[in-house]
Amino acid sequence: MSTVRLHVSDLAVARVAARRARAVPGVTTLVGDLQQTLLGLAAGWLPRDPVPAELDARGVVARVHGGAGAHGGAGAQDGEVDLRVSVGVRFGTPCAELAARVQQEVATEVAAVTGLTARVRVTIAHIDLPH
Amino acid sequence: MAVERVRPLACGRDAADVWEHAEQGVLDEHERSCPHCVTARADRARLGGLVARMAAEPLEPPSSVLEQVMGAVVADLRPHELLRIGPDAWLGRPAAESALRHVVDSMGGLRARRCRIEQSGATPTAAPGTAAPGTAVPGTTVPGTAVPGTADRDPAVRPVRVRMSVAARFGEDLTSVTTRVRQMIISAGERTLGLPIEVVDILVEDLWEEPA
Numbered sequence: 635m636s637t638v639r640l641h642v643s644d645l646a647v648a649r650v651a652a653r654r655a656r657a658v659p660g661v662t663t664l665v666g667d668l669q670q671t672l673l674g675l676a677a678g679w680l681p682r683d684p685v686p687a688e689l690d691a692r693g694v695v696a697r698v699h700g701g702a703g704a705h706g707g708a709g710a711q712d713g714e715v716d717l718r719v720s721v722g723v724r725f726g727t728p729c730a731e732l733a734a735r736v737q738q739e740v741a742t743e744v745a746a747v748t749g750l751t752a753r754v755r756v757t758i759a760h761i762d763l764p765h
Numbered sequence: 766m767a768v769e770r771v772r773p774l775a776c777g778r779d780a781a782d783v784w785e786h787a788e789q790g791v792l793d794e795h796e797r798s799c800p801h802c803v804t805a806r807a808d809r810a811r812l813g814g815l816v817a818r819m820a821a822e823p824l825e826p827p828s829s830v831l832e833q834v835m836g837a838v839v840a841d842l843r844p845h846e847l848l849r850i851g852p853d854a855w856l857g858r859p860a861a862e863s864a865l866r867h868v869v870d871s872m873g874g875l876r877a878r879r880c881r882i883e884q885s886g887a888t889p890t891a892a893p894g895t896a897a898p899g900t901a902v903p904g905t906t907v908p909g910t911a912v913p914g915t916a917d918r919d920p921a922v923r924p925v926r927v928r929m930s931v932a933a934r935f936g937e938d939l940t941s942v943t944t945r946v947r948q949m950i951i952s953a954g955e956r957t958l959g960l961p962i963e964v965v966d967i968l969v970e971d972l973w974e975e976p977a
Contacts (some may be wrong), residue, residue, distance in 0.1 A: 662939045671837035725864060730922075730959025733854030755853045759842055761860040 642748040644698055647715050648691040651752070654743040655694065655719050658736050660727035665720040665759040676685050690719025693720045698750065715750045722760035774801040784809045848884050849922055850959040860918055861958050865927065868953045869946055874934040881928040885963070924963035927954065932971040943955055943967045 652664055666674065670692050700712030719740060723732055733756040744752040773779050775798045782804045786792050796802040847855040862880040869877035927950055933942050947965045954962040 668834070668837040668841045668956060671833055674833075725867065726957055728957055728959055729856050730850045730854065733851055733856075733959075737853060748788045751855065755855075757842065757847065757855045757857065758850075759860060761864045763863065 640749075642698060644696045645691060647698055647744060647748055647750065647752075648694040648696040650691045650744055650747045651696060651717050651719060651754070652691045652694040652742045653688050654740050655736050656688070658704065658721075658732065658739055660723050660732045661721045661736065662762050663722040663726050663760070664690075665722050666692035667695075667720070670695075679718050694718065694735070713750055715744065715748075715752045716752045717732060717752050718757070719754060720757045720759045722762060723737070723758055725761050729761075733758060774805060776801040778802055778805075780805045780808075784887060787858065793818075801883050827918045848882060848925065852921055856958060856960070864958065865929065865950055865953060868949050869929060869931060872945060872949060874937045875942065875946065876932040876973070878930040878932060879940045880929075880930075882960070883928070884923050884925045922959075922961060924961040925954070926964040927962055928968070930968040930970045932973050933969050935974040939969055942969070948953070 654669060655661060667716065674692055695718040697716045699714045699716070721732075721736060723729065728762060736756045737754040740754045741752040744750055775785070776795070778801070779801070783792075783796055783802050785876050786796060787809060787929065792806075796806075842857050842859075846858045848858055848861060850856045861882055865882070866877040866880045869875055869880075929946065929950065931942075931946065933939060946967050950965050951962050954960045
């Protein structure tokens with residue numbers, strides 16, 4: 635009997651999470667940090683397969699524990715993923731409820747697609763004010 | 766025709782005249798059949814099509830590299846700039862502050878100036894009534910008052926102190942203004958930001974007069 639091991643990369647998990655987070659009502663955008671923006675600018679000049687906008691992972695950082703990468707974070711076990719999601723929201727959206735909803739929806743989606751247990755940290759980095 | 770004569774087409778006609786005649790629909794026999802004139806008319810049609818197509822394109826301001834990088838720098842939050850709003854959930858302090866400023870700006874007779882939100886790190890949830898009064902800032906400072914009903918929150922979410930400085934319209938009753946500001950900030954903070962507000966300090970920094 636052969637063994638099949640599945641490892642899902644950080645980037646793949648980040649893409650799944652970003653796509654779900656963007657779909658949460660009240661979320662207007664995902665906010666990438668400086669590093670991601672610079673890398674994104676650099677990637678724009680490099681010849682690479684174009685990524686559809688809905689799979690853009692900017693604003694999400696994922697780290698899958700265990701498997702090929704073997705990062706070995708403190709106390710983390712195989713089959714777990716740490717996710718950080720930075721979102722921008724529309725003014726008037728209750729931020730605490732929205733953050734809880736993003737956590738719940740992203741964790742559910744990541745579990746459904748990859749089978750990993752996700753711990754989702756949400757940061758609301760921007761509030762869109764009406765003019 | 767006011768256009769200065771330039772080198773004519775090979776057939777001796779002026780391209781500007783051909784364009785003009787084509788526009789007015791008064792082409793003569795030569796202009797309709799001469800290959801040079803036909804080419805000149807085709808140029809005009811091509812240019813017209815190009816301009817129409819570009820005019821129809823939706824305007825999209827190009828986001829320069831500088832803009833993108835500056836946006837990321839501004840949005841880059843350091844740990845001390847985060848306010849905790851729930852388990853594993855944070856809110857950027859600059860975003861929360863500009864939201865509160867916006868709320869105050871939208872009130873009549875007031876302009877928000879500076880806003881500072883501080884989340885207490887040490888005391889989990891101070892009992893209502895025991896909250897420390899606002900720091901004694903000289904000027905028309907109204908000492909903050911404790912907000913009841915914040916004790917039943919998630920203990921990880923610490924209550925915050927909001928310091929807001931405003932400019933008021935001349936003639937506003939400052940006591941009622943501060944009461945309104947306090948109410949607006951508490952309501953906005955608790956409902957939309959998810960931050961239990963413990964103390965609101967309001968400093969009326971300046972007065973302004975409506976231009977006649």
